[in-house]
Amino acid sequence: MKKEELRYLQRLAELYPTIGKASTEIINLQSILNLPKGTEHFMSDIHGEYEAFAHVLRNGSGAVRKKIDDVFGHTLSNSDKRALATLIYYPKEKMRLVKKTEEDMENWYKITLYRLIEVCKTTASKYTRSKVRKALPADYAYVIEELITEKAEVLDKEAYYDSIVNTIIEIGRAENFIIALAELIQRLVVDHLHILGDIFDRGPGPHFIMDRLMEYHSLDIQWGNHDAVWMGAAVGQQSCIATVLRNSLRYGNQDILEDGYGINLLPLATFAMEVYKDDPCSVFEMKGTSNYNAAEKDLGQKMHKAIAIIQFKLEGQLIRRHKEFHMENRCLLHRIDLEKGTITLPDGKEYPLLDTNFPTIDWKKPYELSAGEKDVMERLESAFRNCEKLQKHMSLLLDKGGLYKTFNGNLLFHGCIPLNEDGSLKEVQIYGKTYKGKELYDVLEAYVRRAFFAVDNEEQRKGRDILWFIWASPNSPLFGKDKMTTFERYFIADKATHKEVKGAYYHLLENEEVIDSLLREFGLDPAKGHIINGHVPVHQGEGESPVKCGGKVIVIDGGFCKAYHKVTGIAGYTLIYNSYGLILCAHESFTSAEDAVSKESDIVSNRVAVHYTTKRRLVGDTDTGIALKEKIGELMQLLDAYRRGIIKEKK
Numbered sequence: 186m187k188k189e190e191l192r193y194l195q196r197l198a199e200l201y202p203t204i205g206k207a208s209t210e211i212i213n214l215q216s217i218l219n220l221p222k223g224t225e226h227f228m229s230d231i232h233g234e235y236e237a238f239a240h241v242l243r244n245g246s247g248a249v250r251k252k253i254d255d256v257f258g259h260t261l262s263n264s265d266k267r268a269l270a271t272l273i274y275y276p277k278e279k280m281r282l283v284k285k286t287e288e289d290m291e292n293w294y295k296i297t298l299y300r301l302i303e304v305c306k307t308t309a310s311k312y313t314r315s316k317v318r319k320a321l322p323a324d325y326a327y328v329i330e331e332l333i334t335e336k337a338e339v340l341d342k343e344a345y346y347d348s349i350v351n352t353i354i355e356i357g358r359a360e361n362f363i364i365a366l367a368e369l370i371q372r373l374v375v376d377h378l379h380i381l382g383d384i385f386d387r388g389p390g391p392h393f394i395m396d397r398l399m400e401y402h403s404l405d406i407q408w409g410n411h412d413a414v415w416m417g418a419a420v421g422q423q424s425c426i427a428t429v430l431r432n433s434l435r436y437g438n439q440d441i442l443e444d445g446y447g448i449n450l451l452p453l454a455t456f457a458m459e460v461y462k463d464d465p466c467s468v469f470e471m472k473g474t475s476n477y478n479a480a481e482k483d484l485g486q487k488m489h490k491a492i493a494i495i496q497f498k499l500e501g502q503l504i505r506r507h508k509e510f511h512m513e514n515r516c517l518l519h520r521i522d523l524e525k526g527t528i529t530l531p532d533g534k535e536y537p538l539l540d541t542n543f544p545t546i547d548w549k550k551p552y553e554l555s556a557g558e559k560d561v562m563e564r565l566e567s568a569f570r571n572c573e574k575l576q577k578h579m580s581l582l583l584d585k586g587g588l589y590k591t592f593n594g595n596l597l598f599h600g601c602i603p604l605n606e607d608g609s610l611k612e613v614q615i616y617g618k619t620y621k622g623k624e625l626y627d628v629l630e631a632y633v634r635r636a637f638f639a640v641d642n643e644e645q646r647k648g649r650d651i652l653w654f655i656w657a658s659p660n661s662p663l664f665g666k667d668k669m670t671t672f673e674r675y676f677i678a679d680k681a682t683h684k685e686v687k688g689a690y691y692h693l694l695e696n697e698e699v700i701d702s703l704l705r706e707f708g709l710d711p712a713k714g715h716i717i718n719g720h721v722p723v724h725q726g727e728g729e730s731p732v733k734c735g736g737k738v739i740v741i742d743g744g745f746c747k748a749y750h751k752v753t754g755i756a757g758y759t760l761i762y763n764s765y766g767l768i769l770c771a772h773e774s775f776t777s778a779e780d781a782v783s784k785e786s787d788i789v790s791n792r793v794a795v796h797y798t799t800k801r802r803l804v805g806d807t808d809t810g811i812a813l814k815e816k817i818g819e820l821m822q823l824l825d826a827y828r829r830g831i832i833k834e835k836k
Contacts, residue, residue: 186831194819194822210820211817211824215817217804218803218810218813219803220311220804221803222764224245224374224376224377225375225593225761226246226379226759228380229382229409229741230719230742231383232387233386233387235390236777239778240778241759243275243371245374248374248761249370252374253270256307257300257303272297272301274371275781276363276368295351301363302333302366305333308374309373317330317333318330320373322365322369324365331349376403377404377405378401379592379717381409381599382408383719384409390445391445392574404585405585405587407597407598410656410664412582414652416582416637419569419579421649422636422652426565427496427562428496430450431493436471437476439485448565450488452564453491453492456558461544466490466540467540468539468676469489469493471485471486490540491558494545498546498552505552507650509617511660512658517672518546518551519552536679539678545557583637588626588633589626591708591709596703596704599663600719601665601687601691602622602662603662603690604689605689608699622703622707623708632651633648657669667685668686687721694740695734700737704716715736715738716738718738718739718741721742731758736796739760739769739795741760742758758771758772765801766802767796
């Protein structure tokens with residue numbers, strides 16, 4: 186036996202000091218391998234829409250309703266099943282409504298408790314007792330365990346369970362118990378959650394989503410381009426800060442910054458009112474601002490313009506500092522002819538400008554911030570860097586997240602893999618070296634982490650700038666278009682200039698040879714693996730399908746953002762991967778939690794099987810199963826070492 190092996194087994198022996206303990210653990214692990222695999226839930230492009238996100242989280246994209254159907258089949262009517270599902274999603278709110286109409290609450294409690302216990306039993310059956318035990322609410326752990334566990338030694342089971350349920354009702358704990366059971370079902374019905382990027386921007390509640398994710402029992406996150414720009418802002422990258430502010434102001438969501446994160450926007454507001462006091466800033470009208478009065482809208486538009494101009498200046502500085510980004514064509518301020526009121530774009534065409542009031546631009550140095558702009562940005566940088574709540578949320582993105590993930594044979598990422606037109610991996614230059622494919626993802630992620638953790642100032646700065654590169658570069662795996670036409674959308678009426686051309690990846694999605702090579706690049710088996718990604722809304726209304734390449738690629742832009750519902754025709758997709766296969770869920774638009782409770786409306790419109798397995802997948806078929814088999818092998822070696830006298834038992 187090699188020295189390293191012996192040392193490892195001696196360490197393992199500290200955890201399992203006897204033959205008996207090592208044997209028990211082998212039996213335990215072996216039994217876990219034969220349980221059905223847990224349900225994975227995939228969500229993407231949430232974009233701050235907290236209410237819709239919370240609802241989909243509660244219903245597990247239809248997984249809860251599926252469990253109810255499994256348990257009760259035809260023994261319950263559809264309306265009863267719908268009522269039970271709504272109760273599991275919103276127990277407090279639903280019971281409040283029931284009390285207003287139900288005459289015999291005691292009977293309702295009894296029926297409801299029995300139904301919830303049955304659903305809970307079935308939901309818990311695919312897990313070990315210890316895993317279920319960890320999920321139980323502390324106050325009712327013992328009682329719930331008694332109710333969902335078969336007790337062979339109890340002869341009159343009905344009387345035994347009846348007495349427990351009756352006691353719960355008699356002592357006035359029925360409501361609390363129903364809430365506890367409902368939340369337990371929600372937790373057990375989904376074993377693991379995948380968030381495929383873009384938690385931030387557009388919608389009003391990304392901070393609430395992050396709070397919720399911080400409490401979630403098992404999760405991973407693949408960063409989206411909108412997450413990356415917020416990460417850049419959190420480490421003080423000024424172009425990212427300006428972008429985050431501009432996006433928030435554009436969608437009338439400054440409350441996220443002020444109330445959600447405590448970022449003081451007064452310096453920007455004061456500056457904007459001084460510099461643009463006589464400017465209506467009509468080009469910078471905000472979206473979704475119905476809650477604001479005329480004075481608030483006016484101030485919002487002025488702030489919107491002020492930060493947009495700052496952003497264009499800062500981006501110009503950044504691009505000129507990093508020639509290797511090859512983004513000189515996005516430096517546009519020096520192309521403005523103020524006398525003519527036009528701009529000549531890099532393609533040589535001249536266009537009239539919709540707004541020609543630029544009081545802060547020095548035309549000899551168009552990318553230099555004015556003294557007032559510098560002061561605003563310094564204050565904002567300090568506010569972002571020192572915001573405790575924002576830094577906690579960023580820690581979650583770093584701890585649970587990355588640019589991609591391979592999980593149970595699937596490749597998960599937000600945007601696209603940079604490709605050449607022929608389907609080969611595109612080489613991208615990062616600080617003097619070229620990378621492609623998996624290596625490109627790995628090096629970009631390493632730089633992101635340096636932005637937060639590097640001690641060397643230069644490495645930290647490189648990491649910060651990479652976060653902006655990930656947000657806006659044509660070569661970024663999270664953006665994947667030829668350019669970001671933010672300037673053109675504000676200042677040029679001709680919509681042809683607004684066009685952003687998607688990269689080669691998107692029109693090669695149906696090419697099986699290309700997709701197989703990408704799966705192999707990330708170490709996956711093309712015969713079994715899938716690519717699952719978000720980022721680009723699927724235009725269902727135009728007949729576009731989210732399932733590409735014969736089921737090997739699934740695009741699940743969650744479509745939570747209300748602004749896109751007219752474009753897509755639906756409220757996007759989520760994905761479920763349970764022991765029977767992959768199921769795609771199309772969603773209807775979500776109105777409100779109140780509607781979901783009162784009308785018992787759900788937002789899953791239909792479920793489509795993408796891939797069904799011929800036999801039920803077990804834990805042994807998953808990544809966890811591979812790790813458990815390795816551990817079993819190591820414990821077998823330990824047993825052998827005990828029996829051969831190489832290692833002595835410690836009784």
